[in-house]
Amino acid sequence: MAYEVTATRRRPKNFDELAGQEFVAATLKNSLKTGHIAHAYLFSGPRGCGKTSAARILAKALRCEKGPAENPCGVCPQCLEIARGAGMDVIEIDGASNTGVNHIRQIKEEVMFPPGSGKYKIYIIDEVHMLSDSAFNALLKTIEEPPPYIIFIFATTELQKVPATIKSRCQQFNFRLIPTETIKALLAQACSETGITAEDEALFWIARESTGSARDAYTLFDQVVSFSKGHITSALIAEKLGLAGLDILNEFSEACAANDLAGVFSCIDKALESGIAAEQFVEDLADYYHSMLLIKAGVTKESILGYPVSRFPAKILEKLDTIRLAHAGELLYNLHRDIRYSVSPRYELETAASKLCWLDRWVSPPELTEAIRGVQTLLENPENRQTGENENARRSLAAANHEAAANSAESSTDVHEDANQDESRLSINRLYNQWQADKKKGSNDESEITVPNTAVPQSAAVGSVDPVKNPAVEAVLRIFDGTIVNGEKNEHQSF
Numbered sequence: 175m176a177y178e179v180t181a182t183r184r185r186p187k188n189f190d191e192l193a194g195q196e197f198v199a200a201t202l203k204n205s206l207k208t209g210h211i212a213h214a215y216l217f218s219g220p221r222g223c224g225k226t227s228a229a230r231i232l233a234k235a236l237r238c239e240k241g242p243a244e245n246p247c248g249v250c251p252q253c254l255e256i257a258r259g260a261g262m263d264v265i266e267i268d269g270a271s272n273t274g275v276n277h278i279r280q281i282k283e284e285v286m287f288p289p290g291s292g293k294y295k296i297y298i299i300d301e302v303h304m305l306s307d308s309a310f311n312a313l314l315k316t317i318e319e320p321p322p323y324i325i326f327i328f329a330t331t332e333l334q335k336v337p338a339t340i341k342s343r344c345q346q347f348n349f350r351l352i353p354t355e356t357i358k359a360l361l362a363q364a365c366s367e368t369g370i371t372a373e374d375e376a377l378f379w380i381a382r383e384s385t386g387s388a389r390d391a392y393t394l395f396d397q398v399v400s401f402s403k404g405h406i407t408s409a410l411i412a413e414k415l416g417l418a419g420l421d422i423l424n425e426f427s428e429a430c431a432a433n434d435l436a437g438v439f440s441c442i443d444k445a446l447e448s449g450i451a452a453e454q455f456v457e458d459l460a461d462y463y464h465s466m467l468l469i470k471a472g473v474t475k476e477s478i479l480g481y482p483v484s485r486f487p488a489k490i491l492e493k494l495d496t497i498r499l500a501h502a503g504e505l506l507y508n509l510h511r512d513i514r515y516s517v518s519p520r521y522e523l524e525t526a527a528s529k530l531c532w533l534d535r536w537v538s539p540p541e542l543t544e545a546i547r548g549v550q551t552l553l554e555n556p557e558n559r560q561t562g563e564n565e566n567a568r569r570s571l572a573a574a575n576h577e578a579a580a581n582s583a584e585s586s587t588d589v590h591e592d593a594n595q596d597e598s599r600l601s602i603n604r605l606y607n608q609w610q611a612d613k614k615k616g617s618n619d620e621s622e623i624t625v626p627n628t629a630v631p632q633s634a635a636v637g638s639v640d641p642v643k644n645p646a647v648e649a650v651l652r653i654f655d656g657t658i659v660n661g662e663k664n665e666h667q668s669f
């Protein structure tokens with residue numbers, strides 16, 4: 175028997191096999207059972223999620239000798255004809271290549287002739303949104319008052335492009351993306367049917383990569399099967415398709431978390447040497463940091479993360495919070511957009527990687543704004559100035575920051591961040607004291623951690639373009655310092 179691609183071989187034959195579209199299947203079955211047959215149906219939804227299959231099943235159910243039946247028998251001549259795609263009375267038209275009004279006129283003439291066999295003559299028009307305006311107008315009259323034996327089934331991936339006049343004359347069904355778990359189950363069935371074994375993680379990867387389309391999943395599955403020699407593993411997929419597997423991504427992020435720039439560069443070198451394209455590596459890294467952000471936010475579902483939570487390094491999850499993980503994602507997504515225009519993708523990747531190395535020291539603009547507000551509060555309360563550490567200062571600082579937090583969307587979204595943010599709110603206080611102490615010591619040692627020296631590299635490390643940068647803190651501290659030295663509030667320096 176000739177080789178048949180999995181997508182064709184496993185095309186659903188009845189409504190029960192229509193994976194991920196339970197609502198559509200149940201509604202259609204019910205209307206067949208009760209005999210409420212519409213003149214025109216409109217199936218909309220993303221590609222590869224079962225619209226054409228559902229149209230064929232519906233055609234079979236309507237034309238079956240035992241029909242209209244909610245479950246077509248699959249053995250009568252009409253059923254077999256549709257399964258072979260050879261029926262004279264089930265006409266499939268691709269809207270994309272038959273967009274003109276002439277094609278529709280032809281249909282208008284044809285519908286005058288009853289079906290050669292069976293009860294219904296069915297037109298399935300795929301990608302119906304591609305029809306021209308005049309074609310739609312010509313079609314309109316036909317679907318308004320068709321002969322009783324004519325049924326139209328339209329399918330479209332772009333519902334918004336279908337004129338409202340057509341939509342209002344059709345029974346509409348919205349198809350959804352098939353859940354990853356469901357696709358994985360379909361792939362597992364395909365494996366067992368063909369005697370192939372597969373790692374769970376590998377099937378998950380294929381299912382996730384297909385983004386809700388069963389057809390995409392089967393196509394990718396066939397490709398993977400072709401080099402897998404009967405056993406599908408994620409390591410082999412990563413190797414053959416030039417992807418960064420989880421191991422190398424973990425290695426990369428661990429080096430980053432340890433501020434080990436040399437380790438990060440050697441990791442990139444290893445990845446590119448093994449045949450992973452820089453663009454692909456950036457894409458995989460972006461996904462990876464995004465998954466960690468989700469984990470940090472409490473997501474544990476494997477189908478969303480792509481891997482079990484336990485496969486991600488706990489060390490890094492401990493070290494980075496959602497603000498910094500979101501920033502990493504942003505950095506990588508921006509890079510992914512830009513990298514295709516880059517003269518040297520590798521250099522861009524390495525530059526981004528060096529920024530990721532300093533991720534734990536990065537301060538977000540809202541955090542910085544809050545810190546500056548804290549200083550402002552201190553400035554406005556002269557009695558607090560002499561002793562930055564005293565309890566009053568701390569309290570007024572905390573109060574000001576509490577207000578700032580209430581106004582800040584970031585702070586309210588993540589309760590786990592509270593502890594960290596309290597830290598950062600008070601840290602300006604500590605920074606100031608440290609800065610003062612360093613100044614008193616008169617230390618000129620560059621390696622000494624002083625505010626001006628750490629503040630600049632932090633923002634430089636992330637290449638922030640936001641107006642509020644760490645040098646602002648330094649400026650604030652200078653003003654703060656000035657007012658203490660003068661012992662009086664200088665109006666020109668107030669905020």
Ligand SMILES: [Zn+2]
Binds near residue numbers: 252
């Ligand atoms: Zn039948």
